[in-house]
Amino acid sequence: MSDAHVSKFRQKLITEDRSYKQISEDILDTLEAPPTKGWFIGFSLSALVLTIGTIVILYQVTTGIGTWGLNKTIGWSWDITNFVFWVGIGHAGTLISAILLIFRQRWRTGINRAAEAMTIFAVACAGIFPLIHAGRPWLLYWVFPYPNTRGSLWVNFHSPLLWDVVAISTYLTVSLVFWYMGLLPDLASVRDRTKSKMRKFIYGIASFGWNGSTKTWHHFEVLSLILAGLATPLVLSVHTIVSFDFATSVIPGWHTTIFPPYFVAGAIFSGFAMVCTLMILTRKIMNWENYITVGHIDAMCKVITLTGTLVGLAYGTEFFIAWYSGNEYEQYAFINRATGPYWWAYWSMISCNVISPQFFWFKKLRRNMTFVFIISIFVNIGMWFERFVIITTSLHRDYLPSSWAMYSPTWVEIWTFIGTFGLFFTLFFLFIRFLPGIAVAEVKSVYRYARENK
Amino acid sequence: MKKDYVIATFECDEKVLHATEKVVAKNIDIYDIYTPFPVHGLDEAMGIKRSILPYVTLLAGLTGMILAFSFQMWVFNISWPVNFGGKPFMSVPSFLPITFEFTVLLGAHTTVAAFLAINKLFPGKQPTIIDPAQTEDKFIMAIDKEKANVDDLTNLLKEQGAVQVEVQNLDLSI
Numbered sequence: 001m002s003d004a005h006v007s008k009f010r011q012k013l014i015t016e017d018r019s020y021k022q023i024s025e026d027i028l029d030t031l032e033a034p035p036t037k038g039w040f041i042g043f044s045l046s047a048l049v050l051t052i053g054t055i056v057i058l059y060q061v062t063t064g065i066g067t068w069g070l071n072k073t074i075g076w077s078w079d080i081t082n083f084v085f086w087v088g089i090g091h092a093g094t095l096i097s098a099i100l101l102i103f104r105q106r107w108r109t110g111i112n113r114a115a116e117a118m119t120i121f122a123v124a125c126a127g128i129f130p131l132i133h134a135g136r137p138w139l140l141y142w143v144f145p146y147p148n149t150r151g152s153l154w155v156n157f158h159s160p161l162l163w164d165v166v167a168i169s170t171y172l173t174v175s176l177v178f179w180y181m182g183l184l185p186d187l188a189s190v191r192d193r194t195k196s197k198m199r200k201f202i203y204g205i206a207s208f209g210w211n212g213s214t215k216t217w218h219h220f221e222v223l224s225l226i227l228a229g230l231a232t233p234l235v236l237s238v239h240t241i242v243s244f245d246f247a248t249s250v251i252p253g254w255h256t257t258i259f260p261p262y263f264v265a266g267a268i269f270s271g272f273a274m275v276c277t278l279m280i281l282t283r284k285i286m287n288w289e290n291y292i293t294v295g296h297i298d299a300m301c302k303v304i305t306l307t308g309t310l311v312g313l314a315y316g317t318e319f320f321i322a323w324y325s326g327n328e329y330e331q332y333a334f335i336n337r338a339t340g341p342y343w344w345a346y347w348s349m350i351s352c353n354v355i356s357p358q359f360f361w362f363k364k365l366r367r368n369m370t371f372v373f374i375i376s377i378f379v380n381i382g383m384w385f386e387r388f389v390i391i392t393t394s395l396h397r398d399y400l401p402s403s404w405a406m407y408s409p410t411w412v413e414i415w416t417f418i419g420t421f422g423l424f425f426t427l428f429f430l431f432i433r434f435l436p437g438i439a440v441a442e443v444k445s446v447y448r449y450a451r452e453n454k
Numbered sequence: 455m456k457k458d459y460v461i462a463t464f465e466c467d468e469k470v471l472h473a474t475e476k477v478v479a480k481n482i483d484i485y486d487i488y489t490p491f492p493v494h495g496l497d498e499a500m501g502i503k504r505s506i507l508p509y510v511t512l513l514a515g516l517t518g519m520i521l522a523f524s525f526q527m528w529v530f531n532i533s534w535p536v537n538f539g540g541k542p543f544m545s546v547p548s549f550l551p552i553t554f555e556f557t558v559l560l561g562a563h564t565t566v567a568a569f570l571a572i573n574k575l576f577p578g579k580q581p582t583i584i585d586p587a588q589t590e591d592k593f594i595m596a597i598d599k600e601k602a603n604v605d606d607l608t609n610l611l612k613e614q615g616a617v618q619v620e621v622q623n624l625d626l627s628i
């Protein structure tokens with residue numbers, strides 16, 4: 001088989017020699033064993049944060065969004081910052097599973113399952129913010145064009161906010177089925193390996209009666225390719241449409257055509273950083289260093305450097321075009337970002353997003369897990385600041401100096417944001433506990449890569 | 455419906471692929487091969503017909519596209535034309551994002567539904583599992599007993615590296 005070609009340029013995807021049975025044991029036995037202490041501590045902490053977040057959300061929904069620090073000038077701030085932050089993170093999983101599948105990047109098999117799961121959880125966290133911001137979340141169905149007694153009065157199809165609703169819900173559901181279809185073979189494997197009656201029953205239902213038939217595999221591979229083909233433009237379209245939320249309005253600093261590619265690059269950048277953060281922890285906790293190798297992290301660091309540099313280029317271009325346009329409002333918006341009252345946010349963004357990924361030009365640093373972990377945290381922070389800079393500093397000083405204002409978050413907003421981390425990590429801990437965290441069947445199919453035949 | 459099948463167990467994907475080629479060369483139909491992961495070339499070697507899923511996607515995607523676009527046009531031109539800041543009613547560009555998303559939405563979900571329907575997969579289905587290791591590390595070939603001479607076939611499969619060949623009475627249609 002073509003996979004077995006041995007070349008010094010090809011590195012083994014699974015570093016140690018393993019039989020197929022051992023691969024299953026390495027990955028699936030953790031589902032059978034009692035949870036470790038580390039897992040319990042992590043899960044309890046996340047669940048506690050989630051509980052506080054839920055109480056805070058209930059408080060603001062019942063009291064109203066007057067509990068936030070927004071004012072008549074700054075109508076969007078932490079809420080939309082957090083929304084875009086999470087949606088951006090939610091881009092890496094589908095990028096890894098769809099775009100890297102089309103590009104035939106075999107290394108994606110080790111990380112795609114967890115990255116896709118992370119995508120879904122991140123998009124779920126993102127969805128919370130517009131939901132609360134709508135004020136009366138129980139009327140959310142109003143965003144759908146259904147026949148109603150008001151006319152029918154339809155929704156506004158010209159509005160990018162509506163496009164966003166459609167894009168995010170399409171993205172969430174398509175990512176979900178893509179991920180779940182990939183899980184079927186591994187769930188069936190859990191069903192067939194387990195001795196526990198209860199697990200056999202539950203995984204039996206969840207695996208849809210998968211039996212590994214070649215006829216099914218044939219359709220399955222076609223399905224994966226089709227879903228990858230559909231998800232590739234989808235993942236690019238989602239952040240494009242998120243950027244339309246800003247780009248189609250006439251606020252200085254927002255009304256620019258560079259936004260779609262700039263947002264997409266930023267999304268991939270932040271998403272890969274979050275994947276690195278999680279994978280470095282997961283490979284350690286779960287003992288998966290064989291499957292999520294240093295080579296995987298190395299490859300992701302290269303993507304981080306590329307997209308980080310693209311984001312840096314976008315910052316520079318924006319600044320240049322603001323000057324070149326001759327539009328004084330646009331010029332002021334950018335000068336104000338860098339030197340105005342929120343200068344610290346701007347420079348945090350620049351140092352985290354433009355400078356920190358440049359360290360990854362050095363192979364030694366890309367292969368140092370502690371270093372990559374620290375930089376990935378910096379990138380996550382930097383990308384949060386990017387959205388804060390775009391949203392808040394553009395809004396706080398627009399055309400009329402008499403309406404200029406300042407913004408700071410209330411404890412409600414801060415705890416809502418922390419609460420979404422609780423949701424994210426609670427779901428992630430449940431995921432690595434109850435579902436196969438690595439795509440076992442896919443890893444087996446690339447086991448021979450760069451390895452001589454037995 | 456239970457039937458007699460010659461069941462051959464292999465422990466290596468390359469061996470099962472070579473055995474398949476040999477069996478097919480003798481004009482013996484293979485009922486199915488159960489593998490823990492997709493073995494590349496096995497579907498072709500078995501002569502499985504190309505999946506119809508791409509056509510399902512095309513049809514569903516086109517339906518989604520036409521539905522979404524015509525609905526938006528109908529809403530803003532016939533049902534209730536609303537003047538949004540002087541924007542034209544027939545503004546094709548602003549209908550495109552939703553048209554695209556709906557194309558993908560319908561295309562993807564219909565394809566998944568078709569995949570499940572074609573393979574008769576549904577929650578709670580109890581399939582026939584010949585060997586629990588067929589989803590772990592064994593490659594299991596099933597051939598309808600009536601389609602071949604059992605002794606010749608057994609010799610051929612053993613020669614090709616099957617670790618075990620036996621006749622079993624099973625219902626493999628589920």
